[in-house]
Amino acid sequence: MKYIKTWDIPLRVFHWSLVALFATAIITVKIGGNALEWHVFSGLALLALLIFRILWGFAGGTYAKFSNFVRGPRAILGYVKGKGDKTIGHNPLGGWSVVAMLALLLAQVVTGLFANDDIFTEGPLYSLVDKDTSDYLTYLHTVNQYVLYGLIGLHVTAIIYYRLFKRENLVSAMITGRKQVPASIPDAHASQGGHVILGLVLLAASVGITWFISTHWAG
Template sequence: MQHDRKQVAVWDVFVRLFHWCLVVAVAVSFYTTKTDGIPFLFPIEVHAQAGYLIIGLLIFRIIWGVLGTTYARFSTFVYGPRDTAVYTKALFKRRAPRYASHNPLGGWMVVLLLLSLSFQAVSGLFLSDDIFFQGPLYGLLGRDISGELASLHALNSDVLLILIGLHLVGVVVHALQGENLVAAMVTGIKRFTSEPVDIKQTHRTKHHLFALGAFLVAAGICGWLWFYPY
């Protein structure tokens, strides 16, 4: 029997742009740590610029996560320990309910990714390779602390790769369950055979004004870092 599929507008255009711009920036950032210069003449400089862009994107997402549309807000998809435990138990029993936004585990994965990315990008501001690159905040905390941050920066890059891998596994698992998250992050629409448990009314009053303000703040900080006079 064919069920009618319910369409829910979940992720607004700003969330989707943030997501795909972040994917590109993170990919460039990782690539420039492995390349010998192809196609970039100074990979470390491109690596730093990708980091500045990531900082700008993260600032926008944090602001949008507080002031943005309903499903963009952290309060919509970050659940407490009890709800997360209940969902996890249901997931292992293959009885997990469907969510319009991120499910409890997915919400915490978003938080962990944002925290790891934030540390990675911000710690890079304090680093120097003593040859081609010196971060805009290098020396502010002293050479010893910068050295410690360099070690943590390298370690966190491995943590970040693990988190990204887990995120991709989650996307595949959802796809196997008939939920195409990649398409939803392109169109903003998710489709369900029954109403998701977290369905909410969306309110868009002044959201475009908030988005503009968040963009200007993020772009200002990103621009300052990008054009910082080393």
């Protein structure tokens, strides 16, 4: 076995920032009251991160690109049956779980833009819809959080399974950027691209898009 460069720096920063912001969103909404201001802020920050991740799915390093891990039914079936090749990045099943996670998170932050708590907290785009529509989107926002909890639970379970039964430390790989692979895999398969400067440019663009949506669009 040997270690090979897999996850680029922008992807790793995205991953752990997502974890921190999602935890902040959960904690602040449970506290309620004035903490809801931080809930709204964390939601907007999550939107910027998700926009960045979509862009990075096309411009990032080898294993950050959607084209690398979004696979068809045949690849998924082969992986489930244990007949697929050893994967370096996300496996075919894990790739679709990433897509599902991003889609659900995006749905969560978008519905949050129009949500209200019937007291004093409203999403940045609340004024663009009528009260009934806002209430419905608030309902979806509330229900979707439990779907997200379930998917996160599966994600954590998969990490534990890989650590205990396959001896793969996925957490360490997402911290260091290097994953343990068979020695037979050529070094040329290491992740290419994923430049930090490009990541910063795309992140700045994502923050700008979020700022425009939450201020000018609402106005």
